[in-house]
Amino acid sequence: TSIYQEIVFAKKNKRKLLVILLDPEKILVSDVALLCSKIKNAPVTHIFLGGSTFNGNYLDELIVEIKKYCTLPILLFPGDHKQISNEADGILFLSLLSGRNPDYLIEHQINAVPFLKKTDLEIIPTAYLLIESGTITAVERVSLTKPLDRNNIDYVCQTAKAGEFMGNKLVYLEAGSGAKNAIPLEMIKKVVDEIQIPLIVGGGISTQEAIEKVFEAGADMVVIGTAFENDNTFFN
Template identity: 40%
Template sequence: KNVYKSILLNREANRKMLAVLLDPDKCRGSVLAGTIAALKSNTPDLVFVGGSHTVTSVDSLIELLKEEVNTKIVLFPGNASQFSTKANALLYLSLLSGRNAEFLIGQHITSSVAIKKTGIEVIPTGYLLIDGGKPSSVEYISNTRTIPRDKNEIALSTAVAAELLGMRLVYLEAGSGADTPVAPEMIHCVSAGLSLPLIVGGGIKTTEQLTAAYDAGADIVVVGNAFESNPNLIEEFVKCTRNYEAGSELSAT
C-alpha cells in the first residue's frame, strides 16, 4: 500500500503534499506537452488523473506520465469507467455530502469485483462537495447538493462519519474551477476533529491560497485548472510546498 503509506509518513513528518490533477479530456496536444515538461522539472508528490465528466480513456495519459515523470499516479475517477491498471492507486470515492445512492455505493458495486482482481492499491475516500461559489460539474453530474461553505459542523460530522465507516482519507472539494476554494475555517474545523489525512481541492489558483489551506490543516492540496492555463505555475507551487513549514508565518511575527 505504497501511496497511502507515503501519505501517512509525510503527515507524521509534517510534510505537506501537492497533487496535480490532470483531466485526460483537457490534457492533450500542446497543453499535454507543456504539462509533461513542467512536471519533469518540478515534480509534485502525486498526480491525480480523472474528472467528473471525463470521456477520454485514462490509459494512454497514465502510460505517458509513467514513462516521463517520476511520481505516483492516482486515479481520481468520476465514475467506474475511469479505471486503469497502470495507475499506482485508486481513490475509491464515496460522495458522502450527497444523497445519490449511485455515487455513494452504486458505482462501487458495478466495479468492485473487477477492481479487486487487479490488485491495485485502493484508498477508500470520503468525498465532500462544498459550495465553491458556482455550480460545479460534479454537482451537476452527480445530481447532489453541496455543503454550504460556512457550515463547518456539517462538514466535520460528514468527515467523521467517513472515519467511523473505515475510510482512509477525506477530500474537501469546492469543485474544479471554483470561484472560492474551501474556506480555511472549514479546513481547520474538519482537520481538528478528524484523525484521517485530509485532501483539499477546487479553485486554488495562488500560492497564498495553497499556503492558507496547508496552514488550516490540509495534508494534500489538489490543483488542476490553474495549471491547465499555465503549466509553468507548477514550479512555483512545488517550491512553495517543499519550502512550507507549519507555523513559519506565526513564528516570523
C-alpha cells in the same frame, strides 16, 4: 510501502503534499512529454487523474505515456467505473458523502468491482465532500447532488467524522474544479481537529499564497487542477 502509508508518514512529519490533477479529457497523448517536463520543475508529489465526464478512452495509453517521463505516483480520481486503468498506481475509491444520491454513495462503487478485481491497484477509500463554492460545479451537475453549506462547519465536521468512522482512509474537501470560492480556511482547521486521517483539499485554489494558507490551515494534500491547466508555468 504503499502510497497511503507514505501519505500518513508525510502527515506525521508535517511534510506537505502537492497534487496536480490532470483531466484526461483535456490532454492529448502527444502533449504528455511537454506537460511532464513542466510537472518535473514543480514541487509536485502526486498526480491525480480523472474528471467528472471522461469516458475512459485512451486512459491506459495516457498513463503509459506519463510514466515514460514522470515517476510520481499516479492515483485515479474517477468520476465512474469507466475511469479505471491498471496502469495507474492506485485509486481514490470515492464515496460522495456530502450528497444523497445512492448512485454516488454505493452504486458506482459496486459497478467498479469487476474492473477493480482485474487490477492490482492500491485502493484508498476516500470520503468525498463537496462544499458549496458560489457556482454550480461539474461534480454537482454530474452527481445530481447538493453540496454542503459552506457556513455550516459543524455539519461538515460531522460528515467528515462519519466518513472516518465508516473506515475511509482519507477525507477530501472539494469545492469543485474552477470553484469561485475555495474551501474556507476556518473549515479546514475545524475538520483537521476533528479527524485523525489525512485531509485532501481542492477546488478553486489558484495562487501560491492560497496554497500556503491551505497548508497552514492543516491540509495534508492540496490539489491544483485549473491553475496549472491555465498556466503550465504556475509553479515556476
